[in-house]
Amino acid sequence: MREPLLSVRGLTKHFTSSGFSHGPVVRALDDISFEVPRGKVVGLVGESGSGKTTIGRSVLRLIEPTAGQIVFDGVDLTKLSASEMRRQRRRLQYIFQDPFGSLSPRMTIGQILMEGLDIQRIGSRAERGARAKKALQEVDLPADAFVRYPHEFSGGQRQRIGIARALVLEPELIVADEPVSALDVSIQAQIVNLLRSLQSRLGLTMLFISHDLAVVEYICDTVIVLYLGRIMEIAPSEVLYSDPRHPYTRALLSAIPSPEIGKASARQILKGDIPSPANPPSGCVFRTRCPHAIDQCAKTVPPLEEVAPGHVKACIRHDISG
Amino acid sequence: MSVAGSISSSARKGPIARALERFTINRIALVGLVILLCIVTAVLTYPLWWSYTPNQIDLRALNKGPSSAHWFGTDGVGRDVLARLMQGGRVSLLVAVTSVAISTVIGFLIGALSSFGGRVVDGAVMRFVDLAMTLPPVIFLLVLASIAGTGILPTILVISLLSWPVLSRMVRARLLELRERDFVVAARGMGAGLGHLLFRHGLPNCIDILVVYATLQIANAILLEAGLSFLGLGIAPPEASWGNMLNAARSTVVLEQYVWQWMFPGAALVLTVLAINFVGDGLRDAFDPRSDLH
Numbered sequence: 300m301r302e303p304l305l306s307v308r309g310l311t312k313h314f315t316s317s318g319f320s321h322g323p324v325v326r327a328l329d330d331i332s333f334e335v336p337r338g339k340v341v342g343l344v345g346e347s348g349s350g351k352t353t354i355g356r357s358v359l360r361l362i363e364p365t366a367g368q369i370v371f372d373g374v375d376l377t378k379l380s381a382s383e384m385r386r387q388r389r390r391l392q393y394i395f396q397d398p399f400g401s402l403s404p405r406m407t408i409g410q411i412l413m414e415g416l417d418i419q420r421i422g423s424r425a426e427r428g429a430r431a432k433k434a435l436q437e438v439d440l441p442a443d444a445f446v447r448y449p450h451e452f453s454g455g456q457r458q459r460i461g462i463a464r465a466l467v468l469e470p471e472l473i474v475a476d477e478p479v480s481a482l483d484v485s486i487q488a489q490i491v492n493l494l495r496s497l498q499s500r501l502g503l504t505m506l507f508i509s510h511d512l513a514v515v516e517y518i519c520d521t522v523i524v525l526y527l528g529r530i531m532e533i534a535p536s537e538v539l540y541s542d543p544r545h546p547y548t549r550a551l552l553s554a555i556p557s558p559e560i561g562k563a564s565a566r567q568i569l570k571g572d573i574p575s576p577a578n579p580p581s582g583c584v585f586r587t588r589c590p591h592a593i594d595q596c597a598k599t600v601p602p603l604e605e606v607a608p609g610h611v612k613a614c615i616r617h618d619i620s621g
Numbered sequence: 622m623s624v625a626g627s628i629s630s631s632a633r634k635g636p637i638a639r640a641l642e643r644f645t646i647n648r649i650a651l652v653g654l655v656i657l658l659c660i661v662t663a664v665l666t667y668p669l670w671w672s673y674t675p676n677q678i679d680l681r682a683l684n685k686g687p688s689s690a691h692w693f694g695t696d697g698v699g700r701d702v703l704a705r706l707m708q709g710g711r712v713s714l715l716v717a718v719t720s721v722a723i724s725t726v727i728g729f730l731i732g733a734l735s736s737f738g739g740r741v742v743d744g745a746v747m748r749f750v751d752l753a754m755t756l757p758p759v760i761f762l763l764v765l766a767s768i769a770g771t772g773i774l775p776t777i778l779v780i781s782l783l784s785w786p787v788l789s790r791m792v793r794a795r796l797l798e799l800r801e802r803d804f805v806v807a808a809r810g811m812g813a814g815l816g817h818l819l820f821r822h823g824l825p826n827c828i829d830i831l832v833v834y835a836t837l838q839i840a841n842a843i844l845l846e847a848g849l850s851f852l853g854l855g856i857a858p859p860e861a862s863w864g865n866m867l868n869a870a871r872s873t874v875v876l877e878q879y880v881w882q883w884m885f886p887g888a889a890l891v892l893t894v895l896a897i898n899f900v901g902d903g904l905r906d907a908f909d910p911r912s913d914l915h
């Protein structure tokens with residue numbers, strides 16, 4: 300088997316507050332390891348604040364990790380110098396959640412799309428324009444968008460522009476950070492379909508972040524379930540939905556409205572709030588909300604254990620079943 | 622139909638074009654702009670339409686009031702007040718514009734250094750700015766001026782060194798906020814270096830601050846120059862400036878009997894400063910982010 304395009308190993312990020320007074324340390328990520336195979340889409344799911352954006356941005360080294368390795372195509376990005384990293388950047392691109400904040404209001408769409416090519420000094424002016432126009436076509440926007448400003452476009456159109464900007468550099472890996480969460484439900488499907496067709500046509504590798512399991516199921520090959528900066532479960536998409544093993548994944552899945560009548564009664568709603576990452580529970584971080592928690596859960600951090608090939612979970616109880 | 626046309630045409634424009642459009646419907650600002658243009662044109666073209674030169678001495682006309690030969694009268698050594706007023710305007714405006722240009726560049730670069738240079742640099746630079754701002758401006762000005770000496774260049778130097786800290790604070794605050802915006806993160810993600818971030822994103826997004834600051838600061842600089850020259854620390858005679866022409870009013874005789882010798886430069890100063898303030902306020906309103914919301 301070929302080595303995965305991206306391999307994240309032991310990624311840890313603690314945010315410390317700036318200034319002289321030392322505030323609490325926010326343990327946003329703790330020992331995160333996963334792989335993204337070439338040409339596949341890996342989903343990253345978790346509630347708001349679980350650390351999804353921090354993982355996505357750490358992968359592109361837009362956030363410096365506290366510890367861990369980001370191995371991209373065999374190279375540990377965290378070891379690269381600034382100028383070496385700059386050269387790698389065309390190979391990894393990011394799609395943002397907020398279609399309004401991610402486009403500069405002072406640049407035309409053409410300037411926005413050519414920015415990456417300008418920065419990386421790729422091609423002549425004419426070639427840059429041609430590549431930007433081609434990207435515009437790929438996301439189904441009219442060519443006259445080129446000379447317009449972002450405020451003239453709707454949220455869905457802006458998100459297409461954001462996708463086009465990521466495509467212009469012809470990256471190998473795209474991190475899509477909740478690309479549809481800020482959009483109208485009616486538009487979400489269009490954008491997800493667009494991403495999916497681009498992914499298969501261009502053979503892209505993608506880390507697809509979402510807090511919505513339903514969206515992830517549709518587009519991802521593998522899903523990683525995240526809770527409070529720790530991985531709870533990793534499984535192939537169809538397995539995760541048919542045979543979830545971790546109590547947290549089960550709770551998330553049962554919260555999705557289901558068309559089957561019998562299932563509705565088995566719904567299990569998560570109780571309580573997510574603890575603060577500045578002060579996470581000892582042992583298993585999910586124990587404060589877990590219906591199956593026992594004393595032992597507070598004592599040991601559950602390791603990720605394989606339950607089937609390609610399927611791992613972090614829960615010490617093996618005696619519970621759905 | 623004309624409404625629809627104007628809406629779509631303003632939608633096509635960038636934020637700066639829209640701000641300037643808003644400026645042109647601000648009547649007071651336009652009046653200020655017209656007055657300013659008249660003053661600048663007069664000052665720049667006066668040799669073409671006025672036959673006296675600023676240092677030409679007419680010994681038969683000492684301290685003479687306004688007449689058909691000398692519209693604004695003459696001063697104590699027989700020099701034409703109008704010619705000196707125009708030449709003084711050149712010097713005052715030159716000093717103001719140049720020193721503001723310098724302090725704008727310094728202010729922007731220091732603010733940029735502070736916001737993009739990391740925590741340590743930011744801390745050090747901001748303490749320095751605090752220090753520069755706590756110094757009493759008058760004393761700072763006098764000390765600087767007495768070190769730098771008199772003349773056009775030293776005066777420009779003194780005024781530019783005095784006024785950048787406020788701007789650098791504003792630029793820093795704006796850039797710190799900008800740094801976290803997604804489109805700047807996107808640029809970093811594409812490999813943008815400091816130069817790209819500062820000049821493709823930082824500068825365009827500070828343009829409102831810079832334009833408004835520069836405009837209002839020109840008015841300030843004109844007053845500073847006048848103040849320095851009045852105290853004998855700015856532009857030294859025989860070179861004319863509005864400030865050192867006002868200096869003549871220190872003599873009670875001139876103040877009471879030769880009113881034209883200080884009234885005209887005084888009026889020119891007030892009129893110019895007012896006009897610039899009108900323009901500056903208009904620009905501030907035009908660039909107000911809230912006006913882009915509807």
Ligand SMILES: Nc1ncnc2c1ncn2[C@@H]1O[C@H](COP(=O)(O)OP(=O)(O)O)[C@@H](O)[C@H]1O
Binds near residue numbers: 315
């Ligand atoms: N720059 C930062 N400084 C301090 N804490 C941060 C910072 N960025 C994120 N966090 C914290 O890290 C945690 C994870 O955030 P994030 O990765 O944005 O979550 P998600 O994208 O899953 O909503 C949150 O508790 C958040 O408050």
Ligand code: SF4
Binds near residue numbers: 584589
């Ligand atoms: S380790 Fe314990 S608390 Fe954590 S998910 Fe499993 S049963 Fe629940």
Ligand SMILES: [Mg+2]
Binds near residue numbers: 351352476477
């Ligand atoms: Mg997020």
